[in-house]
Amino acid sequence: MTETATTIVGILFGFAFYYPLFMSYLWMTGGLYYYRHYERHDRPYDEPPPLPEYPPVSVLVPCHDEAANIAETVAALQALDYPEIEILLINDGSVDDTGSLIESLAAHDDRIRVVHLARNQGKAVGLNTAAMVARHDYFLCIDGDSLVDPHCLKWMMRHLLRSPRVGAVTGNPRIRTRSTLLGRIQVGEFSSIIGLIKRAQRTYGKVFTVSGVMVCFRRSALHDVGYWNPQALTEDIDVSWRLEVRHWDVRFEPNALCWILMPETLRGLWRQRLRWAMGGTQVLFAQYRVLTRWRHRRLWPIYLEYFCSVAWAYAMAIIAALFVIGLFVELPPMLHVATLVPAWSGLIIGTTCLFQFAVSMFLDSRYERGYGRYYYWMIWYPLVYWILNVMTSVVALPSVVLRGKQRATWKSPDRGIRPANIP
Incomplete structure (x- = not known):
């Protein structure tokens, strides 16, 4: 029994250390391949290629308490x-x-139409309502606080026009709120984590989720999957999976830029990341059957990736719990955690993180000048965001189980300290 327990503990500590290293190098490899194969030969983002045709597009903007941003x-x-x-x-x-x-x-632009819903019914209901009254067969969906780049739609439409199996194209969000440490870290995070992961996932198989802040859909694809789910906490993750389960392709377009507001307080960041974690966990429960179907094999890597990320969060939580318990109770040597302060292992992980940030900032440097000045802030990322991700992942699992099938409604998020203009 002692030998079995020792093996389990060894696996726990090994997984906690090697999993982030493995995923980091996997993302870097996939991201660099994507850049070489797809991105390197593109024109500058402000010079999109001509399209064979320009079908009309309906822009869907669900709004809840957006008076400060909508204009x-x-x-x-x-x-x-x-x-x-x-x-x-x-x-x-x-x-x-x-x-x-x-x-x-x-009243000042005949291209704009307005629909009022009497009560707060959630972003999914807002999008479904807009889709029902939209005139055109392509939808650009954005949040009510996003600023889109003038050329983004042409970049996204090139995917939808090239292949009839493309159901959605997700854009490349850029952070506007950069006045605090949390804001500056998120600038690097959206590049090195979110942007790099989407490049790698596009290389290895399927994209886990579109960015709900800006995404372009084909109407027929949405109709095929029943549009957006009002019960989904993160309607973007949910609709991405339902599209891909139905064999629609989801693409990432790094040249399609939009500028977004993000939380710059710990409370606002906690609420946002917990919602994201709960949305991902909902997908784990809803889509587990993809692992039993050979025709969905291209979804296996991203399902297992997210499953392992949740398992890693619980592994880290267990290690932290063992450390705290060991302060008050004498534990067997194999369960003893002497300190949570990183030693040589922390140095390896920290160096790998900085290497990953350097790779991702190289990939994104074509979209933003002076991007490198945020590199040195990223040393704080593992300390701040790994702890946050562990805590939200651990809380999300029981929260989803207890929540059941309630409808997801809106709550006004923390949008940071807004800049006067786009960086």
Whole structure:
């Protein structure tokens, strides 16, 4: 029994150490291959290639308490370099001045239409409502606080026009809120973690999720999967999986830029990351059958990747718990954790993290000048965000089980300290 327990403990500690190292090098390898195979030969992001045709696009913007942001969001949409769009603003039970503001915006632009929902029913219901009244067969869906790049739609539409099996194209979000340590770390995170992972996933198989802050859909693909699920906490993860289970392709387009606001307080960051973790956990429960079907084998890597990330979070939580228990109770030597302060293993992981950040910032440097000045802030990433990710993943699992099938409604997020203009 002691030998078995020792083996289990060895596996626990080995998994906690080697898993992030393995995934880091896997992401770097996949990201660099993506860059060499897809991205390297692209034009500059502000010079999109000509398309064989320019079908009209409906822009869906669900809004809940967006009075502080919606005017500049709409202004960015009005500046889109695309021949024909309509802008659908869905006021989902806002209690601020969002309703009157969007009515005023619609009065000055006949491309804008407004729909008011009497009460807060959630982003998925807002998107479904907009989809039902949209005139066109392609949807650009954005959040009510996002600023899209003028050329993003052309970059995204090239995928949808090249292949009839492409159901969705996700863009490349960039962080606007950079006034605090948390904001600056997120600049690197969206490049080295989110952007790099999407490149790697596109290389190895399927993309785990579109970025709900800006994504372009084919209407027929959404119709095939029943549009957005009102019970999903993260409608973007949920719809991505339902599309890919139905064999629709989901693409990542790094040239399709949008500028977004992110939390810059620990409370706001906790709420956001817990919702993300719960949304991912919902998918683990909802889509486990893909592992039993050979026709869904291309989804196995991203399912197992997320499953292992949750398992890693629990492994780290167990190690931390053993350390705390050992302060008060004498544990067997094999369970004794002397310290949580990183030693040589922490040095290896920290060096690998900085290497990963350097690779990802190289890949993203073509989209933003002066990007390297945020590199040195990233030394704090493992300390701040790994602890946060462990805690949210551990809390998310029982929260999803206890939550059941409630409808997901809106809550106004922390959007940081807004800059005067785009960096």
